[in-house]
Amino acid sequence: MTDLSAAHDAAVTDRARLAGSAYNGDRDLAARQSLYQWQTPRYDLPGLVVEQLGNVRGRVVDIGCGNGKFIQRLRQDRGDLFSLGLDIAPGILADVPGPVAVADATRLPLAAGSVDAALALHMLYHVPDIPQSVRELSRIVAADGLMIASTNSDRDKAELDDLWQRAAGDVLGIDRGPARISLSARFSLEKAPAFLSEEFGRVEVVELPGTITVHDPEPVVAHLASYRAWADQHDVPFDATVDRARTLVADHIAQHGAYEITCLGGLLVCCR
Secondary structure (H helix, E strand, O other): OOHHHHHHHHHHHOHHHHHHHHOOOOHHHHHHHHHHHHEEOOOOHHHHHHHHOOOOOOEEEEEOOOOOHHHHHHHHHOOOOEEEEEEOOHHHHOOOOOOEEEOEOOEOOOOOOOEEEEEEEOOHHHOOOHHHHHHHHHHHEEEEEEEEEEEEOOOOOHHHHHHHHHHHHHHHOOOOOOOOOOOHHHHOOOOHHHHHOOOOOEEEEEEEEEEEEEOOOHHHHHHHHOOHHHHHHOOOOHHHHHHHHHHHHHHHHHHHOOEEEEEEEEEEEEEO
């Protein structure tokens, strides 16, 4: 591992940064989520998760529940289940209806075998010790229970990675600037099955490919700006790079009529 990637990993998993800056409210997470409203095909990700829980009865815990997008849908569609939301960031839980609690995914405050399903959606890349968190997920899920994780591919939104390096290069006066930080790289769709299969005998990967098409630069700008909590990791003036990216996207739209981003995320449905 290079010094740069080690520094990025430390920043992506730093609890103080996650709880105090990145997720102390839902503005930045909501900006990243909102980009998908321009995706084709349009996936109802909370609906897909609820669908996977069709045969589950009893108790479900959503670990790293964030702004409650998934758990609120679960409570709406499956009122028969007892659902608990956990997150390390008190600020982002403020507007999520209870029951919710502050908890760390590496030391879950739940008894062994006490839940019938666990959700770990777009969050395992934020835990410092991924194998330990997978062991904790395995510990709390009943023997015949289900665990659902989600993440993005290493190839997800490659156009935004290229855009950032072009914009950063322009700001720095060089051909291409440094890469932007990748949140999901430590637990990407390609890496996740190996982690999960250490504890779960069956890991089914459900790929969700798509294309985001925007006719205005602002959704892209909001997405890039939502990484502000990690601005110090980019080795380039953050706001100036975001502003330059806005101009590049606007120029592209003026020339081509739209700006397209290819996406690849997915669910990992695990059982023993």
